Amino acid sequence: MSQQRHTETTSKIKQTFTILLKEKGLDALSVSDIARGSQINRGTFYLHYLDKYDLMDKLQEELIQDLLAILDTDVELSEMDNPLDIIPYSQILKALQYVKQEFTFIETLVGEHGDPKFVAKFKAIISAVIKEKVSHSSNLKLGTEHLPKDYADEILLSGVVSIILLWIRKGAIESPEQIAKMITQTRFLSPSEIAHA
Amino acid sequence: MSQQRHTETTSKIKQTFTILLKEKGLDALSVSDIARGSQINRGTFYLHYLDKYDLMDKLQEELIQDLLAILDTDVELSEMDNPLDIIPYSQILKALQYVKQEFTFIETLVGEHGDPKFVAKFKAIISAVIKEKVSHSSNLKLGTEHLPKDYADEILLSGVVSIILLWIRKGAIESPEQIAKMITQTRFLSPSEIAHA
């Protein structure tokens, strides 16, 4: 069927694109490269996408929508979740499992020749999940000083996201369960405690 | 003097490049754009740089070398420094003051159309400073689990770096002193404590 043929062409394009993106980055890669690598006519590419940026956008949008669908479901807390924690274990776990499922492309997006805009979107999604849970109380007294809310939010967020990004960049060696547990438990340790083991 | 003329040309190039980088990013910007914006002949650009990537490299290298010079000096701890802390207040302060001094270009490098490779280099420099101070003891017992050293290091690092990056991206409104103090003091709070003020 034509739908089948269509799918085959676009998935070949995605595959070639991922390889080229990983080895050269988006700037250095041309539509001609994609066409050559996919063994399709260059015109065929333009039948599906406006240009290489449009292709990148559409592939990322797939991931973003999937992640949103996974994380936006209102969770009734499962038995694993600690209601005091800022981020539900079960939701993080599901997100990590999805990352593993789409690993080839996500690893590339997060890697050296990847796209910081995707990382930013990913951060924003995690941020939304966290913010739902964080008490809406304003600033935190810090000795005689204030820790402004925007900085407090950023620190929280980066603690979670940096673990996930390191996991991906190392090749997702650990299981999603291990990482989810690590994230949950780390919430109760200060950097000073982490450093001076 | 000819040295003067040379400096004027390259600094005009840097200025135009910074503007274009901020508004389009490195991919979308051409050597022709730079030449037009700087009101120089395109050939003149190639008298100084191999291509736009070479220009980017050289501008970044300046910053990196300056930062290394600032941070590599072996500090005898100043009276402000707490010898127990993982990162010396006085060193961080000097780095932040330099960032403020070179703010226009650094803000661009760290911004939406900036270069993730620069952020990575910046992280690596901060990482080196931190690692000197962190106890070389291995893993940390975390309940019944271990927190692997690579993840512990990454969490420490991202806590510091994310504050600095947020500061830059917001336009460096706060003083370097405020940020340095924030970084130093935050080391003793867990994410959980930060969240539930």
Add this chain to the structure above:
DNA sequence: TATTAAAATCAACACGTTGTTCATAAAGGA
């Protein structure tokens, strides 16, 4: 002031990529 070397200009070059168009061919469902 005249000389000289460095720095900048200008035009031209071949080349690759871009996005578009048009005519044609292949595929496969109705």
Add this chain to the structure above:
DNA sequence: TCCTTTATGAACAACGTGTTGATTTTAATA
């Protein structure tokens, strides 16, 4: 079989690239 969708192939003008060679400008210095 017919018909629509999908893919092909060739050609197009436009633009950016990096390089060349001839020329002019600049400013230091002899």
